[in-house]
Amino acid sequence: MRSLLLVWLLFASAAGAADYPRTVVDLAGRSVILAKAPQRIVLQDSNDLLTLALLERDDPLRAIVAWDNNLASSDPGLWRLVAQRWPQARTVHEIEFAESGQLDIESLLRTRPDLIVARLGAKAMIEGTVLESVLQRLGIPLIYVDNEIDPLINVPRSVELLGRVLGRETEALAYLDAYHASLAHLRERIEGLPSPKVFIEARAGQAGGGACCHTQGPSGWGLLVENMGAVNQGSHYVRGDSSDVALESLILSKPDVYLMTGTQRVRRGVSAIPFGYGADAGQVRDAMALLLARPGFASIARSPDSCVVGLNHQFYNSVFNVAGAYYLAKAFWPQAFADLDPDAEYRRMIATFTTLPDRPFVFFQRLCFAEVAL
Numbered sequence: 303m304r305s306l307l308l309v310w311l312l313f314a315s316a317a318g319a320a321d322y323p324r325t326v327v328d329l330a331g332r333s334v335i336l337a338k339a340p341q342r343i344v345l346q347d348s349n350d351l352l353t354l355a356l357l358e359r360d361d362p363l364r365a366i367v368a369w370d371n372n373l374a375s376s377d378p379g380l381w382r383l384v385a386q387r388w389p390q391a392r393t394v395h396e397i398e399f400a401e402s403g404q405l406d407i408e409s410l411l412r413t414r415p416d417l418i419v420a421r422l423g424a425k426a427m428i429e430g431t432v433l434e435s436v437l438q439r440l441g442i443p444l445i446y447v448d449n450e451i452d453p454l455i456n457v458p459r460s461v462e463l464l465g466r467v468l469g470r471e472t473e474a475l476a477y478l479d480a481y482h483a484s485l486a487h488l489r490e491r492i493e494g495l496p497s498p499k500v501f502i503e504a505r506a507g508q509a510g511g512g513a514c515c516h517t518q519g520p521s522g523w524g525l526l527v528e529n530m531g532a533v534n535q536g537s538h539y540v541r542g543d544s545s546d547v548a549l550e551s552l553i554l555s556k557p558d559v560y561l562m563t564g565t566q567r568v569r570r571g572v573s574a575i576p577f578g579y580g581a582d583a584g585q586v587r588d589a590m591a592l593l594l595a596r597p598g599f600a601s602i603a604r605s606p607d608s609c610v611v612g613l614n615h616q617f618y619n620s621v622f623n624v625a626g627a628y629y630l631a632k633a634f635w636p637q638a639f640a641d642l643d644p645d646a647e648y649r650r651m652i653a654t655f656t657t658l659p660d661r662p663f664v665f666f667q668r669l670c671f672a673e674v675a676l
Contacts, residue, residue: 326466328445329422329456336417336443339469344413345369346399346420346428349376350447351384351391353461353621355656356477357470363388365468367413368395377616378566379579379663387658399424405433415442417467422448422456450619451521454485454529457621477655484624484647488631491638492531498558498634500527501535504544505615506562507574507589512596515552518544523563523618530630532559553601559634560602562593563615577614581664586612590669600671609670617665622651629666636668 323337345351348369354362371394374381385391397410399420410433418437420428425446428434437444445467447460458478465474502523503515518524519540527534535557539547552560564575564586575589576582590612594600611633617626628644644666652658 321469324466326445326463328463329448329459330425330446332446334443334445336467337441338416340417340467341365342367342414342416344397344410344415344418346418346424348373348394349449349619350419350421350464353447353449353464354468355384355658356461356621357465357468357473359473359655359657361388363390363394366394367415368397368410370399371396376565376567376619377578379581380616383579383658383661399427401427407433407436411436411440418442418444419464420444420446422446422451449621449623451525453522453526453618453623454627455525457623458482461621473655480651480654481624484651485627488624488627489531492631492635495531495635495638498532499535499555500532500559500561500634501547501552501555501557502527503560503562505567505574506564506612507593508567509546513546514549514596514599515547516544517547526618526623526627526630530627530634532630532634549598549602553598556602556604558604559611561611561613561630561633562590563613563618564589565615575612575667577612577665577667578616579661579663583664583667586664586667587669590667591674594669594671594674603671607670607672609668612667612669614665622648625651632666633668 322339323335325333325335327333343365344367348371351362351366351373354366358364373384395413397406399405428444445463447463448456449460458481461474461478465471501515502517504518504523505516509516517536517540519542520528520534520537521543524534524536528537535555536547539545539551562575564577566576566578566581567574575593576585590610594610613626613629613633617623617629620626625644625648628642628647631639632642632644648665649660653660
């Protein structure tokens with residue numbers, strides 16, 4: 303029996319190796335040839351570790367040799383959870399992919415990568431640079447993925463792409479079947495409901511000093527809102543991906559739904575909403591109350607009983623953004639979706655498709671002007 307099992311394992315290994323070289327098409331539309339199954343991967347953005355957590359469920363860090371650890375700063379609560387589950391995450395070699403295009407290429411090459419996974423948003427700072435020419439000269443493939451520019455469209459495409467790159471098509475398909483089914487169920491219930499005017503204040507309070515109001519146009523949260531059948535007011539005010547909108551404009555337009563996103567990213571002198579793993583619901587409420595009490599802000603209210611909704615900022619940039627879509631439905635149509643439990647949907651996805659531990663989190667909060675001393 304033992305010898306028979308050994309023969310089978312050798313056969314399976316040879317069959318897997320025979321699948322390479324393979325050609326994939328990345329999110330930039332580029333055809334990329336992979337000579338072999340990647341064994342030494344560099345992530346330009348460590349947030350993509352969550353996609354690997356779906357595909358390499360027991361050990362998503364198995365092949366990671368370096369990354370720009372954006373996850374640690376953008377979502378400290380989730381980073382602590384990841385590092386608790388896979389302690390080796392704390393020892394992964396860190397490389398900064400600066401927005402200016404500056405990069406320590408020698409440090410990168412010392413990790414001997416056989417694949418670079420980069421965000422589509424980083425394409426401009428890589429294309430036509432020394433890094434691109436070095437990778438081409440050394441035959442190191444680079445692929446682009448995307449979770450943030452067009453979230454509900456590009457997350458499935460990126461999961462499918464990485465599933466093929468890693469030879470994890472079965473795991474990718476299982477998650478995408480559930481992803482599309484959840485989204486289809488949500489959209490079926492939304493059909494026929496009125497389209498609210500929504501303004502999203504992204505990372506509310508992070509500018510400090512009572513500043514208001516930074517938003518996203520037809521990208522990121524803006525496209526998530528539009529793909530949910532609502533009207534993103536940011537697309538009306540903002541020509542590019544994101545910008546500030548004057549409070550006076552919002553007072554005149556009075557959105558039907560005002561949504562603030564927040565994160566546990568901490569900076570001195572700011573009043574961000576600390577959504578995330580390990581968050582304290584009281585602190586979340588207090589942070590929102592401070593934002594509602596900003597000078598003149600109450601004038602955006604359509605009526606005395608108007609409320610503001612807060613939501614975890616990271617959902618627009620997450621492979622689990624379909625759970626974020628559930629929270630949006632709850633925010634936009636609270637009566638129609640009174641029975642919806644987005645927390646449970648998120649926990650179900652995590653438990654079904656990853657080995658991340660179940661830990662307390664606060665991702666959503668509704669606070670009304672009448673509850674706040676203005």
